[in-house]
Amino acid sequence: MKVWDIGGQVQYRQEWGMYTKGCDCIIYLVDASNRAALSTAKKELHLLLEHRDINNIPLLVVGNKIDVPGHMTEKEIIEGMNLDYITTNAWAVVMISALQGINVTGVVDWLIKRSKE
DSSP states (O other): OOOOOOTTOGGGGGGHHHHHTTOSOEEEEEETTOGGGHHHHHHHHHHHTTOGGGTTOOEEEEEEOTTSTTOOOHHHHHHHTTGGGOOSSOEEEEEOBTTTTBTHHHHHHHHHHHHTO
């Protein structure tokens, strides 16, 4: 498994396409408690998906921090990230709280399912 945690580091964003070459899936983490950052997350995801090398690589959008009151719902993330417009990659959304361990198994289950396809 090749894992890159490049987070919100602006200096690496233009290189994301390079880091994803040869990957079997992409996990894109979104802070579900930070509505103000959603437009940037959407823009960066769609820029990443412009790289033809990653067409057809499954995408999992993980909405983290569901333990924070007022967090976005799955529907809000789908709409806010324009996920319905992504047609080059199969995608799914899993809502979690990494801090409290809520639904982290949903991410693992998705990875296992994808490894069997």
